[in-house]
Amino acid sequence: MKTVYERIQDMRGNLIRVKAQGVSLGELARVDLADGSSTFASVLMIEGDDVTLQVFKNTRGISTGDKVTFLSRQMQATYGESLLGRRLNGAGEPIDSGPQVVGIGVDIGQPSFNPTKRIIPREMVRTNIPMIDMFNCLVKSQKIPIFSIPGEPYNELLMRIANQTDADVVIIAGMGLTFAEYQAFIDNAEQAGTINKTVMFIHRATDPAVECMLVPDMALACAEKFAIEDKDVLVLLTDMTSFADANKEIAITMDQVPSNRGYPGSLYSDLASRYEKAVMIEGSGSITVIAVTTMPGDDVTHPVPDNTGYITEGQFYLHGGRIDPFGSLSRLKQNVIGKVTREDHGDLANTMIRLYSDSKRARERQGMGFRLSKWDEKLLFFGKLFEERMMNLEVNHALEEALDMGWMMLAECFEPKELGLKEKLVARYWPQVAANKA
Structure with missing residues (x-):
């Protein structure tokens, strides 16, 4: 009773x-x-x-x-097939003027999946974004943030990933969203035809802070049930800094002794308990987590990105409307590059990043008024092509197309002997690129 x-x-x-x-x-x-x-x-x-x-x-x-x-x-989330295509708030209540979601109750905030039932991820998640697929592969069951600052197109990047992956279910967990941001996710899913496999848990900026804290737990509890039923689930969290700020607000109200910059001492475990839900289940489905983390003042030492970096498996650094190759890292890419992708993938990507780094230094020399060598001029031309054809977020190419484009760029700018690439790779791919160019 x-x-x-x-x-x-x-x-x-x-x-x-x-x-x-x-x-x-x-x-x-x-x-x-x-x-x-x-x-x-x-x-x-x-x-x-x-x-x-x-x-x-x-x-x-x-x-x-x-x-x-x-x-x-x-506290429970309601799970069932009727969840697909729906939009709910942090308390699990519909906000799309639809009926109540019918299904079973699932406790939120439960421990992450049994480690003995996890398997090493070896499947690539294709996004058709060259700066991800080619240079920092996203791997199924990976947990990875997008480090950015307010105003960058991180939500647009999430939408592209949601539209172009082959996930069975996409769960969007929005925290502190404006109405325009919330509506943009809806419009995108409808226009892309993915609304029927998308679930949204949304906390708007005007909603209570406690609902912001519940949103990722609701999303991840449902994701785990979908994964157990042999579905590959993509969970998009935006923005985890809003989640951390809501945690800080509640902690201050409770008169807790603050830690770094006013955040509670439990910040690391609060973030880790959510990110660790990413999993590939033996004989079943998977959960891949991509989380936006905005950095106040572009400060990577801020407590939220700083703690996040220790928990996750790399990061995509979104800067100036582009994914920065030098600030980005995927710690799981070695599980797929050259193993489930083409043999030239690793060598080609490393060579292009090395040459782009050299082109940045050549640009600095140019800016300081130094006389440029012919090699510097080649590097500057390559850097221009790299930014236009690879770094531009409007570019949309399958991995194999991006690899061929990479060879094409090298052929336009350099001679094979200047690159230090393996002869067998040059013999196999350079003539093909030259033929395409002709």
């Missing part, structure tokens, strides 16, 4: 405090208001018989005389 507590001791922000016994952390409670309406809250902290709960909506309208009923279960 559920016990009803008829007095709220204290209210602060989205937090309420009651005196109760026999409750557990994360337990769900219902708050019944005097006007007959109700809202939900979850247990955030227990000190003796003082129980602090975070309310999923604003506490406006709640009085100290309202009733609190503990429901003896965790």
